[in-house]
Amino acid sequence: MKYEPVIGLEVHVQLKTRSKLFCACSTEFGAEGNRHTCPVCLGWPGSLPVVNEAALALAIRAGLALNCKVAERLKFDRKNYFYPDLPKAYQISQYDMPVNGKGELLIETKAPDGALVEKTIGITRAHLEEDAGKLLHEGIPDGSLVDYNRGGIPLLEIVSEPDLRSPQEAYDYLTALKAILQCIEISDCDMEKGSLRCDANVSVRPEGQEKFGTKAEIKNLNSFKMVAKAIQYEIDRQTELVESGEKVVQETRLWNDAKGVTFSMRSKEEAHDYRYFPEPDLVPFTLSKETVAAIRKTLPELPRERAKRFVRDFGISSYDAAVLVQEKGTAEFFEACVSAGAGAKAASKWVLNDLLAILNEKNSAIGDCLVKPDALAGLIRLTESQTINSTTAKAVLIDMAATGKSADAIVKEKGLAQVADTGLIERAVEKAMAANPASVADFRAGKQKALGALVGAVMKETQGKANPKMVNEILLKKLSS
Ligand code: ADP
Ligand code: MG
Ligand code: ZN
Numbered sequence: 056m057k058y059e060p061v062i063g064l065e066v067h068v069q070l071k072t073r074s075k076l077f078c079a080c081s082t083e084f085g086a087e088g089n090r091h092t093c094p095v096c097l098g099w100p101g102s103l104p105v106v107n108e109a110a111l112a113l114a115i116r117a118g119l120a121l122n123c124k125v126a127e128r129l130k131f132d133r134k135n136y137f138y139p140d141l142p143k144a145y146q147i148s149q150y151d152m153p154v155n156g157k158g159e160l161l162i163e164t165k166a167p168d169g170a171l172v173e174k175t176i177g178i179t180r181a182h183l184e185e186d187a188g189k190l191l192h193e194g195i196p197d198g199s200l201v202d203y204n205r206g207g208i209p210l211l212e213i214v215s216e217p218d219l220r221s222p223q224e225a226y227d228y229l230t231a232l233k234a235i236l237q238c239i240e241i242s243d244c245d246m247e248k249g250s251l252r253c254d255a256n257v258s259v260r261p262e263g264q265e266k267f268g269t270k271a272e273i274k275n276l277n278s279f280k281m282v283a284k285a286i287q288y289e290i291d292r293q294t295e296l297v298e299s300g301e302k303v304v305q306e307t308r309l310w311n312d313a314k315g316v317t318f319s320m321r322s323k324e325e326a327h328d329y330r331y332f333p334e335p336d337l338v339p340f341t342l343s344k345e346t347v348a349a350i351r352k353t354l355p356e357l358p359r360e361r362a363k364r365f366v367r368d369f370g371i372s373s374y375d376a377a378v379l380v381q382e383k384g385t386a387e388f389f390e391a392c393v394s395a396g397a398g399a400k401a402a403s404k405w406v407l408n409d410l411l412a413i414l415n416e417k418n419s420a421i422g423d424c425l426v427k428p429d430a431l432a433g434l435i436r437l438t439e440s441q442t443i444n445s446t447t448a449k450a451v452l453i454d455m456a457a458t459g460k461s462a463d464a465i466v467k468e469k470g471l472a473q474v475a476d477t478g479l480i481e482r483a484v485e486k487a488m489a490a491n492p493a494s495v496a497d498f499r500a501g502k503q504k505a506l507g508a509l510v511g512a513v514m515k516e517t518q519g520k521a522n523p524k525m526v527n528e529i530l531l532k533k534l535s536s
Pocket of ligand 3: 075078079080091092093094095096097207
C-alpha cells in the first residue's frame with residue numbers, strides 16, 4: 056500500500072514594531088539582558104496591558120496580503136502554562152476571535168516530474184500573540200539564566216490548513232510566505248535572529264483514504280531546508296510504523312539536525328491543557344471597515360503580481376520571474392538594472408546566474424553588495440558592445456563585487472578590452488596558420504574540426520582578447536584564399 060503525507064505548518068513571525076505588544080518597552084534585538092522590561096511584560100500584579108496599535112495594523116496588513124477574512128470583532132485570550140520564560144504563567148494570545156480568519160496563499164511548486172505547477176494552500180488563521188522570554192543555558196555551570204527582553208514582543212502566528220503534500224511543497228509555501236511578509240514589510244523574517252520560526256505538523260494516510268492520520272508536531276527547525284529534511288524524516292518514520300502494523304503517537308518531536316532525526320519531546324498524555332479564557336484586562340473590540348480599507352490602500356504590489364508584470368513587460372520566463380521576486384531586494388535590483396539601460400533578459404541572467412552566486416558564496420545580502428544596479432548595467436553594456444567576452448565579464452563581475460569599481464574602470468585598468476583591430480587579428484591569424492600547418496591542411500581537406508585548433512591558437516596569441524567573431528571571419532577568409 057502507498058502512503059500519502061499530510062502536512063500543516065505553523066509559522067511565527069516577529070512583527071516589526073518599535074515597542075512590545077502590550078507595553079512601551081523597546082523591541083531592540085541584542086540588548087543587554089533584561090534591559091527592555093517593565094511591570095507589564097514582567098507580569099507584576101496590578102499592571103495592565105494596552106494593545107499596540109502598530110502591531111495590530113501590521114497583523115491586518117499580513118491578513119489582507121494573505122487574502123484572510125479580517126475580523127470585525129476581536130479579542131485576546133490567556134493561554135495558561137507554567138515555564139520560567141513566561142513570568143505571568145500565561146501568554147496573551149487569541150483563541151476564538153483572531154484578527155485574521157480564513158485566507159489562502161497561491162504557491163508555485165515543482166511536481167515530481169519537475170514541471171512548475173500552481174497550488175492554493177489554505178490559511179486557517181493568523182493571530183496576534185506575545186513572545187516569551189529566552190532561557191540561556193550555555194556556558195552557565197550552575198543553572199540557567201532568563202532574559203525577558205523578548206517577552207511581550209508581538210508575534211503573528213500563521214496557521215496553514217493541512218493542504219501540503221510533500222517536503223517540497225512545504226519549502227515552497229515557506230518561500231512564498233516569506234516573500235510576501237518581507238514585501239509588505241511587517242517582519243525581517245530572519246530565521247537566524249528568530250524573527251521567523253516554523254513548526255511542522257506531519258501525518259501519513261493510505262492513498263485514497265479521506266480521514267487524516269495521527270499527526271506529530273516537529274519543533275526546533277532553524278531553516279527552510281531543515282523543515283523539508285525533518286518532514287521527510289518524519290514521513291519515512293511514520294510510514295515504517297504503520298507498515299509494520301504499529302500506531303503513530305500524537306506527540307511533539309524535536310529535530311536534531313546533527314543526527315538528522317526527530318525524537319519525542321512530549322506525548323499527548325503530557326500535552327498541555329491551556330485553559331484558554333478571555334483576557335479580562337483587554338475588552339473585545341470592533342475594527343471599523345474604514346480602518347481595514349485604509350490599511351488595504353497601503354499594500355504594495357505583491358510578489359506574484361510583480362512576477363506577472365516582469366513576464367508581461369520584460370518578456371522574461373515565468374520561472375526566472377518567480378525566482379527574482381522571492382527576495383524583494385533581488386527584484387528591486389533587477390528592475391533598477393533594467394531602468395539603467397540593461398536588456399531585461401541579460402539583466403535577469405546576470406542577476407540570477409552570476410550575482411546571486413557571488414553573494415551566496417560571501418553569504419551576503421544583495422543590499423550590501425558593492426555592485427550597484429547601474430554598475431551591472433554597465434558591465435552588460437560592455438558585453439553587448441563586444442568590448443569584453445562573457446568569460447572576461449564574469450571575472451570582471453567578481454572584481455566589481457570585491458572592489459566596488461565600475462566595469463569600465465576594471466577593463467581599462469587591466470587592459471581586458473577585446474581586440475577588434477583588424478590588422479592585429481590578421482597578423483595573429485597568419486602566425487597561427489604558420490605555426491599549425493597540419494591544421495590548415497586538415498581544414499582545407501574538409502575537416503571542419505580543425506578550425507577549433509586554429510581559433511584556439513589565435514586566442515592564445517592575443518591573450519584571449521581577440522573578438523571571437525572577427526577571428527572566425529578572418530580565419531575563414533584566409534583559409535579559403
Ligand atoms: P493542535 O490543536 O494540535 O494545535 P490544530 O488543529 O490547531 O492542532 O492544527 C495545527 C496545525 O496542524 C495546522 O497547521 C494544521 O493544518 C495541522 N494539522 C492538523 N491536523 C493534521 C494532520 N492530521 N496531519 C498533518 N497536519 C495536521
Ligand atoms: Mg495549534
Ligand atoms: Zn514592558
